[in-house]
Amino acid sequence: MSGQALFFMLIMWGSILVLSITSLSTVLKNSK
Amino acid sequence: MEQERENWGSKIGFILAMAGNSVGLGNFWRFPYQAAKYGGGAFMIPYVMALILIGIPLMLVEWMMGRVGGRYGHGTVGFMIYIQSRDKLKPRRAIILGSICGMIVIGVTVLVNSYYNHLIGWTLGYAFLSATGGYSDTTVTTAQFFANYVQNPLYVFPFWIITVTILGLAVTRGIEKGIESWAKVMMPALYIFGFILIYKTLTIGAPVRPDWSAIKGLDYLWTPRWGDLSFKGTLAAAGQIFFTLSLGIGIIQNYASYLKQDDDIVTSAMTTISLNEFAEVILGGSIAIPITYAFMGVEGLSSGVGLSFISLPNIFRVMDGGRALGTLWFMILFFAGFTSAIAMYNYLVTILEEGMGMAKKKASFLVFIGYIIVGLPVALEPILTKTAELAYFTELDNWVGTYLLVVMGLIEIIVAGWLMKENPLIDINHGSFWKAPKWMYTVMIKFVTPLVIIVILIGSTVAYINEGYFKAIPDFIAKTPVLIPWVNAARIVILVVFIIGFIGTYRSLKAIYGEEIVQNKVLIRK
Numbered sequence: 420m421s422g423q424a425l426f427f428m429l430i431m432w433g434s435i436l437v438l439s440i441t442s443l444s445t446v447l448k449n450s451k
Numbered sequence: 452m453e454q455e456r457e458n459w460g461s462k463i464g465f466i467l468a469m470a471g472n473s474v475g476l477g478n479f480w481r482f483p484y485q486a487a488k489y490g491g492g493a494f495m496i497p498y499v500m501a502l503i504l505i506g507i508p509l510m511l512v513e514w515m516m517g518r519v520g521g522r523y524g525h526g527t528v529g530f531m532i533y534i535q536s537r538d539k540l541k542p543r544r545a546i547i548l549g550s551i552c553g554m555i556v557i558g559v560t561v562l563v564n565s566y567y568n569h570l571i572g573w574t575l576g577y578a579f580l581s582a583t584g585g586y587s588d589t590t591v592t593t594a595q596f597f598a599n600y601v602q603n604p605l606y607v608f609p610f611w612i613i614t615v616t617i618l619g620l621a622v623t624r625g626i627e628k629g630i631e632s633w634a635k636v637m638m639p640a641l642y643i644f645g646f647i648l649i650y651k652t653l654t655i656g657a658p659v660r661p662d663w664s665a666i667k668g669l670d671y672l673w674t675p676r677w678g679d680l681s682f683k684g685t686l687a688a689a690g691q692i693f694f695t696l697s698l699g700i701g702i703i704q705n706y707a708s709y710l711k712q713d714d715d716i717v718t719s720a721m722t723t724i725s726l727n728e729f730a731e732v733i734l735g736g737s738i739a740i741p742i743t744y745a746f747m748g749v750e751g752l753s754s755g756v757g758l759s760f761i762s763l764p765n766i767f768r769v770m771d772g773g774r775a776l777g778t779l780w781f782m783i784l785f786f787a788g789f790t791s792a793i794a795m796y797n798y799l800v801t802i803l804e805e806g807m808g809m810a811k812k813k814a815s816f817l818v819f820i821g822y823i824i825v826g827l828p829v830a831l832e833p834i835l836t837k838t839a840e841l842a843y844f845t846e847l848d849n850w851v852g853t854y855l856l857v858v859m860g861l862i863e864i865i866v867a868g869w870l871m872k873e874n875p876l877i878d879i880n881h882g883s884f885w886k887a888p889k890w891m892y893t894v895m896i897k898f899v900t901p902l903v904i905i906v907i908l909i910g911s912t913v914a915y916i917n918e919g920y921f922k923a924i925p926d927f928i929a930k931t932p933v934l935i936p937w938v939n940a941a942r943i944v945i946l947v948v949f950i951i952g953f954i955g956t957y958r959s960l961k962a963i964y965g966e967e968i969v970q971n972k973v974l975i976r977k
Contacts, residue, residue: 420666424673427492429498435728442722442885444468446715449884450462 458520458709468634470726471790472640474784476570477694478731479784480759481738483672485691487752489684492675497688500730505907506692508900509860510724511887513698514716514865517707522977525821526708526801528701529553529956532862538872542967546960550861553956556701557802559793560946561698562851564843565825567795568618572611576600577760579610581777586764593765594757598839609832610874615826618789618796619808619819621811626709630793637786642781644786647736651776652742658770661744668744671752671805672736686914690853691909695731696724699856699863702794705801717883730787738780742766759784770833795969796822832937837973842934845927846941849920854911858964861904866896871920 420428459465459741486494497665520531533542533549540548577600580586586596600606621629657664693699707716743751746766759780767777796818803814840950867875875896880886919926930936960968967974 420670421558421677423676424670426490427495427675428669428673431495431665431732435725435732437493439729442718442725445884446466446718447462448723449718 454595456526456709457626460631464627464631464635465706465710466722467638468631468790469703469723470730471634471638471786472702472706472794473695473697473723473727473791474638474730474787475586475695475697475791476567476574476784477691477790478787479739480737482691482695482737484736484758485687486736487672487740488679489670489687490676490678490680492673493677493680494684494688495671495675495963496680497685498691500914501689501692501903502724504895504903505689505900507721507724507859508891508895509698509864510703510720510881510895511717511891512863512875513869514707514710514720515875516863518710518712518714518716519705519878521708521710521797522618522712523802523806523975526705526805527553527798528556528704528859528955528964529797529960531581531704531708532866533960536866536870537967537973539870539963541644542964542973543971543973546957546964546968548866549960550953550957552859552862553959554920554949554952555855555953556798557955558945559700559851559855559859560702560798561821561839561948562945563823564792564848565796566829566847566852567788567792568615568676568822569607569611569793569844571785571831572607572614573600573760574784574788575614576610577764578778578781578785581764581767581774582783584723584768584774587768587774588755589768592889593761593768596764597757598833600760601833601839601841602837604830604834607834609776611826611830612823612965614792614823615819615822618793619815621719621793622796622818623798623815625811626739630797632939633793634790637790639773641730641783641786644783645730645738646823648779649734649737649771652738652745652807653743655899657745663745663748665741665745668741669737671744671749672740682910682913686907688909689903693856693860694853695727697791697794698796699859700724701859702791702798703932705798706794713882715883715888716879716881719883721885731790734783739763744797746770746860778948802955802959806955806962825948828937828940830974832934836933836937838931838934840928840931840934842928842931843941846925846938847945849915850945854915857904857908857911861901861908863905864901868892868901942968 516531516535520526524532525531529549529552532552537545585591598749619635650716654663655665697703743762751762763780767773788861800811800814801808803817803909804811828843833839874892876887876892915921924935925938926937
């Protein structure tokens with residue numbers, strides 16, 4: 420894969436993964 | 452009027468149901484095709500911008516409107532818009548706005564599901580055919596096989612009826628035992644099947660030509676091609692955000708109406724968005740395009756929306772383990788479609804329950820009958836005309852499945868930004884672990900989001916004019932006169948459903964808020 424493609428893919432995948440994990444763990448940890 | 456409302460049974464069940472509501476066929480089918488067409492990595496720029504400028508603010512607003520609506524015992528949009536706008540508009544004008552919004556959402560939930568249920572039926576049919584080798588005869592092209600499929604009532608009707616029946620049974624069981632239970636099974640299965648398919652796809656190597664491989668497919672999808680990024684691509688990205696997050700349909704509000712009043716909105720909405728993006732960008736982007744590229748090169752990607760039902764079966768029937776992988780692929784599509792269609796089904800059941808006091812079982816049965824009636828033309832057109840252009844379906848999708856979502860989104864954000872009595876952030880942040888910042892209201896909800904949606908709406912209108920959708924005989928059927936009556940039928944059906952939707956919403960609003968409308972002042976507050 421070209422560097423540019425890898426850059427775009429990793430930025431998107433990384434952001435989505437971080438947001439998914441933090442939001443899901445937060446919402447489940449704080450559920451009443 | 453005090454009504455006992457159901458609630459979600461568990462947080463994880465609710466989150467999965469909301470994620471299922473958003474994750475639909477478009478995540479796996481429409482997103483990869485749009486991204487590959489409009490600039491690959493470059494498409495992600497308008498896509499992420501639309502997510503931030505439209506998706507997140509509108510999602511928060513829809514959740515807030517839903518939870519407030521639930522407090523008043525309402526799960527439908529006509530009531531929610533009335534409640535939120537009646538202070539500034541006054542009840543007599545608010546009832547008109549509420550009725551217009553109720554009309555649009557009834558139009559969308561009735562008519563989108565009239566063809567969406569068929570799409571889900573096709574995915575179930577193709578899952579069955581994948582498992583049984585039904586399209587493995589290589590003397591028939593997969594395009595011809597698809598045309599034969601939609602023209603064959605023995606394929607179309609059973610899988611469609613099974614789909615609508617399961618939807619009806621699930622909705623009849625209620626929020627916790629029906630919708631939530633199905634989401635708890637289908638959504639994890641969807642993600643697990645997706646991971647299996649990604650693993651198989653990315654380890655497939657270069658089975659046909661050394662310069663065609665799945666990794667090169669990923670490279671094609673993600674390499675920014677700035678020349679392919681146009682205003683049309685930007686519109687497609689914004690449209691995809693509406694479509695993928697199920698915004699402007701009324702079903703997010705409906706699910707949110709079953710929240711308890713102290714339940715979290717901001718964190719839960721962000722979780723739903725991120726799970727949807729996970730399914731779309733990571734799973735959706737890593738299966739269809741790479742596998743098609745590995746077997747057919749860049750030309751295989753040009754089939755657009757035919758990618759799922761034409762290109763991929765062409766691959767599944769020749770590759771090792773293709774039957775199993777084909778079954779997994781179409782089951783993913785089935786789960787994704789089902790968990791969205793169930794939300795539209797439930798919306799209509801809620802209307803009958805709350806607007807007419809009907810029992811859930813009876814309401815669910817009536818919606819079943821209604822869906823069969825409105826879905827019949829979609830099934831009959833290819834069978835009777837011996838074509839596979841799906842003109843009735845396309846006409847409905849152009850208006851109620853695409854254009855009106857943006858119109859509805861614009862009305863919602865204007866109501867939240869300009870017509871609510873109080874700052875919507877008060878309700879949005881109430882009970883939320885993460886808090887939306889002040890600028891989410893003062894900058895985004897009031898100005899940026901409505902302005903961006905207006906630009907999108909103007910751009911879409913111009914594009915529709917250029918593509919001939921406003922013409923008496925739209926360009927896409929100009930060369931196939933046999934389809935003209937089907938397009939006209941679609942327009943008449945839209946009009947009839949709108950009239951029924953407007954009158955029904957108006958009468959329901961008047962039945963509960965009649966005194967407010969007579970006095971033209973707000974009397975009922977909760």
